[in-house]
Amino acid sequence: MKTRNFIAGIVAISFALSSAAVMAQADMAKGEVKKIDESAGKITLKHGPIKNLDMDEDGMTMVFRVQDPAMLKQVKVGDKVQFQAERATAGITVTKIEKQK
Numbered sequence: 001m002k003t004r005n006f007i008a009g010i011v012a013i014s015f016a017l018s019s020a021a022v023m024a025q026a027d028m029a030k031g032e033v034k035k036i037d038e039s040a041g042k043i044t045l046k047h048g049p050i051k052n053l054d055m056d057e058d059g060m061t062m063v064f065r066v067q068d069p070a071m072l073k074q075v076k077v078g079d080k081v082q083f084q085a086e087r088a089t090a091g092i093t094v095t096k097i098e099k100q101k
């Protein structure tokens, strides 16, 4: 009986983890790289809605800071990307970016 509860617990945990991963994925905003400024650590993205920033409009172009300048090496102008951004004191900052698959 104890073993069965343990297994049920594992199943519940892995289910919770996988749905959290799905939610994180759904939180990614879509965009297109318009400009990269490595020396300033900035990227210009034409982006779709960004739910966590209360940006609902589609096709808005704006400049973002990047959390880590190395992120700018992962993408190039013209790439379609998905990304996460947060409001920080220094400005809106991209915390994660990857090419759209």
Ligand SMILES: [Cu+2]
Pocket (backbone or CB within 6 Å): 047, 055, 060, 061, 062
């Ligand atoms: Cu915007």
